[in-house]
Amino acid sequence: MTATVALVDDDRNILTSVSIALQAEGFLTRVYSDGEAALKALVDNPPDIAVLDIKMPRMDGLELLRRLRERSRLPVIFLTSKDDELDEALGLAMGADDYIAKPFSQRLLIARIRAILRRAELTQPGVDGAPDxxxxxxxxxxxxxxxxxxxxxxxxxxxxxxxxxxxxxxxxxxxxxxxxxxxxxxxxxxxxxxxxxxxxxxxxxxxxxxxxxxxxxxxxxxxxxxxxxxxxxxxxxxx
Known part of the structure; x- marks a missing residue:
């Protein structure tokens, strides 16, 4: 099954370029420009993984993750400001699965997404009920x-x-x-x-x-x- 990646970032250039790169690798993508717009969609129709920017207007990535973790274990990767250790520590403490500092390589982001999706598969039931x-x-x-x-x-x-x-x-x-x-x-x-x-x-x-x-x-x-x-x-x- 094709995996779906949700991208949440107020930078439309990042949304566009990362979405194109992911689609070229066979992923489906959904894009959201702020946390408020993303929250309901991530809960009601969850993707396989979400990539969240921390610095956003209206609702930042940390608040979005806090509310998301009240209702979901959806795997999350944070995009943080370069060298901002506070962002990284807060994101991990709140339950993010990984983080990448901006500016980032799209190849690295795709590799991290694949890694987390494979790890998620380890915790799912095996085919035809076989143990994992x-x-x-x-x-x-x-x-x-x-x-x-x-x-x-x-x-x-x-x-x-x-x-x-x-x-x-x-x-x-x-x-x-x-x-x-x-x-x-x-x-x-x-x-x-x-x-x-x-x-x-x-x-x-x-x-x-x-x-x-x-x-x-x-x-x-x-x-x-x-x-x-x-x-x-x-x-x-x-x-």
């Missing part, structure tokens, strides 16, 4: 103490409470939970979550880990299952 094979060959649900993960349904529970995760967050947690007690470096977590040899820096993984902890602590204030090994990486606690 996740990161490192794992198949079927994962049970680790109070944690339950079902990759086929993209469903995560902690002590019976639902924890809503983005695709990237799910894959990072799945990688850690597959082998409790084993330290995973940032590079290993990047390989699990970004499988197209696309560069992301350490800060991106750290931001996703912070977001994971925040989500779990919203349902359990004592959550401490994701441990930091300073200078080494992260591990899921081996109870």
């Amino acid at each position: 094979v996740g990161v490192e060959g794992a198949a079927g649900p994962i049970e680790r103490g109070r944690l339950s993960m079902d990759p086929a349904r993209h469903r995560t529970l902690w002590a019976g409470e639902v924890v809503v995760l983005t695709v990237t967050e799910f894959l990072i947690l799945e990688t850690l939970a597959q082998r409790p007690g084993i330290v995973k470096t940032r590079n290993q977590l990047m390989d699990a979550a970004y499988q197209d040899d696309i560069y992301v820096d350490d800060r991106t993984i750290d931001s996703h880990i912070k977001r994971l902890r925040r989500k779990f602590r919203a349902v359990d204030a004592e959550f401490d299952a994701i441990e930091t090994l300073y200078g080494a990486g992260y591990r899921f606690a081996d109870d």
Whole structure:
């Protein structure tokens, strides 16, 4: 099935050029020039992925993502101002799957879109109900103490409470939970979550880990299952 990409940006030159490039690669596109115009369409008729600019009038990308995350786990890539670390940190903290700083290469954006769509497919049911094979060959649900993960349904529970995760967050947690007690470096977590040899820096993984902890602590204030090994990486606690 042809994937649909929603582009939300107040710069019509970017909308036009990126839309043409995506269509040349076989994608369907929808374009919106501001967040207010996009919100209802993204919720009522969701695309496969959305690319959101942060700096927009009427409703900026951060507010659009905040409202979107109340109702949807739609994969999102943010377009940020060059070297604006605050934008990147806020976007990831609010549940964006990735970000790209302007000015950007259209080839890079297309590669990131393909990578996230492939990662999203890992969390969907297999053909004819067959179980999906996740990161490192794992198949079927994962049970680790109070944690339950079902990759086929993209469903995560902690002590019976639902924890809503983005695709990237799910894959990072799945990688850690597959082998409790084993330290995973940032590079290993990047390989699990970004499988197209696309560069992301350490800060991106750290931001996703912070977001994971925040989500779990919203349902359990004592959550401490994701441990930091300073200078080494992260591990899921081996109870």
